[in-house]
Amino acid sequence: MTENTPVPVITVTNLIKQFGRFAALRGVTAEFFGGKLYAILGDNGAGKTTLLRAMAGLNQPSSGHISILGSSKFHDVCQQVGYMAHPSLLYDEMSGMENLEYFARLYGITGSTRCAEVIRAVILSVGLDPDLVRPVGQYSQGMRQRMSLARALLNDPKILLLDEPFSNVDTHSATEMVRLLARTRDQGKTLFIVTHQASLLEGAADEFVWMESGKIVGRTRELKRPESHGASAGGEVNGGNLK
Amino acid sequence: MSAPAGITRVSLLKDLRLEWRSKDAINSMLFFSLLVVVVFSFSFDPSAEESRQIAGGLIWVAFLFAAVVALNQTWAREIRNQVLDAYRVSPAPANSLFMAKTLGNFIFVSVLEALMTPLFIVFYRLRALGPAWQLLLAAVLGTWALVVNGTFFAAMSLRTRSREIMLPLLLFPISIPALLAMVQSTTAILNGEGARFWIVLLVTYDLVFTTVCLILFETVLNAE
Numbered sequence: 001m002t003e004n005t006p007v008p009v010i011t012v013t014n015l016i017k018q019f020g021r022f023a024a025l026r027g028v029t030a031e032f033f034g035g036k037l038y039a040i041l042g043d044n045g046a047g048k049t050t051l052l053r054a055m056a057g058l059n060q061p062s063s064g065h066i067s068i069l070g071s072s073k074f075h076d077v078c079q080q081v082g083y084m085a086h087p088s089l090l091y092d093e094m095s096g097m098e099n100l101e102y103f104a105r106l107y108g109i110t111g112s113t114r115c116a117e118v119i120r121a122v123i124l125s126v127g128l129d130p131d132l133v134r135p136v137g138q139y140s141q142g143m144r145q146r147m148s149l150a151r152a153l154l155n156d157p158k159i160l161l162l163d164e165p166f167s168n169v170d171t172h173s174a175t176e177m178v179r180l181l182a183r184t185r186d187q188g189k190t191l192f193i194v195t196h197q198a199s200l201l202e203g204a205a206d207e208f209v210w211m212e213s214g215k216i217v218g219r220t221r222e223l224k225r226p227e228s229h230g231a232s233a234g235g236e237v238n239g240g241n242l243k
Numbered sequence: 244m245s246a247p248a249g250i251t252r253v254s255l256l257k258d259l260r261l262e263w264r265s266k267d268a269i270n271s272m273l274f275f276s277l278l279v280v281v282v283f284s285f286s287f288d289p290s291a292e293e294s295r296q297i298a299g300g301l302i303w304v305a306f307l308f309a310a311v312v313a314l315n316q317t318w319a320r321e322i323r324n325q326v327l328d329a330y331r332v333s334p335a336p337a338n339s340l341f342m343a344k345t346l347g348n349f350i351f352v353s354v355l356e357a358l359m360t361p362l363f364i365v366f367y368r369l370r371a372l373g374p375a376w377q378l379l380l381a382a383v384l385g386t387w388a389l390v391v392n393g394t395f396f397a398a399m400s401l402r403t404r405s406r407e408i409m410l411p412l413l414l415f416p417i418s419i420p421a422l423l424a425m426v427q428s429t430t431a432i433l434n435g436e437g438a439r440f441w442i443v444l445l446v447t448y449d450l451v452f453t454t455v456c457l458i459l460f461e462t463v464l465n466a467e
Contacts, residue, residue: 058328058331078332078334081332085328087325089325089326091261102257105250106330106333107333
């Protein structure tokens with residue numbers, strides 16, 4: 001490998017994930033490179049969330065494997081990964097600040113002054129007020145999504161895995177979030193965004209990864225859905241990485 | 244990264260704060276135990292001697308059933324909004340969470356016992372003939388036995404469809420030796436007899452099951 005050859009931050013090799021008799025992922029193979037924003041698109045049940053959860057170490061592959069930053073053990077690199085799911089992953093009874101204080105400790109952000117500074121900065125970065133004392137359960141859905149994004153950004157991760165970050169967020173806030181995510185990418189971080197609102201990422205995403213029936217059926221630079229390859233041809237385009 | 248003990252501490256404080264705000268577990272446990280005390284005291288009219296014979300069983304069965312209520316609540320909070328996934332993707336060790344949950348449940352059940360024991364004493368006219376401090380020892384060891392297994396099995400039944408039913412089905416059979424030791428030690432102390440064997444049994448039970456739970460918890464937490 002020459003010095004100029006880009007090294008993938010995530011390599012997925014023949015990944016299969018079965019839930020009982022149902023195969024949610026059917027042999028996904030792909031390489032993803034650093035400093036890019038990947039939009040993962042596809043219909044419901046295409047396997048987008050399962051792929052993201054597998055990358056986050058939450059779903060153990062039935063076969064195949066995932067390498068993140070050169071490690072196949074998620075726990076070794078979890079400090080470098082931020083994960084945002086469709087639910088908020090926050091305690092409804094606590095304020096945003098209290099929630100983030102707790103999660104900051106889990107990531108080893110210690111010292112009350114430093115911890116408070118980091119949290120305030122990250123809450124401000126998503127456009128929320130750190131002094132808001134209301135419990136998260138009383139936030140609007142959009143605010144909850146943004147606070148959830150703040151939680152994912154808390155440990156300053158190199159890789160961000162975001163599942164439906166724009167759902168139930170108004171257009172203006174969603175556009176703001178896209179700007180923030182693009183800025184994050186420009187800082188050299190790698191983002192994976194599962195979304196049904198692909199148009200929001202037009203112009204911001206470096207690559208659109210299209211999934212169908214548990215397979216990657218195409219990777220495009222433009223928001224243009226590749227022609228359906230069907231189940232038989234799906235495997236052939238798997239691994240057709242854009243670099 | 245924070246030390247495991249530090250993560251246990253912040254997780255415990257978080258659970259105490261959540262319980263303080265919602266009072267889900269403590270209220271349900273209190274009302275349940277109160278009902279047991281009142282209903283049984285109306286159903287029986289035991290003499291002081293009979294009270295000493297049955298009180299051990301009554302008290303511990305009431306606390307066991309009440310503890311199940313708290314144990315079910317423990318993980319329900321983590322499942323709401325899938326907050327447990329946020330813990331799983333973090334570098335925090337699984338056992339820190341387990342210890343925090345177990346200590347939290349221990350505190351909740353201990354508070355319940357501290358509030359309910361005077362009522363038991365009044366309703367059943369109890370007076371210990373043996374050294375009363377040994378009752379405290381039996382209570383601490385017995386409560387730990389209940390909550391350590393309860394916390395573990397509540398986590399195990401987390402992803403099952405009917406977890407409220409599943410928890411007692413898993414917990415009660417495995418708690419039989421501990422329950423027997425709790426009841427027998429309490430009865431022995433109340434009657435002024437030696438309870439050493441039962442206390443030693445409780446200590447052994449606690450050590451064995453705490454170790455086993457700590458060894459297996461990471462697997463349970465990451466099970467799909």
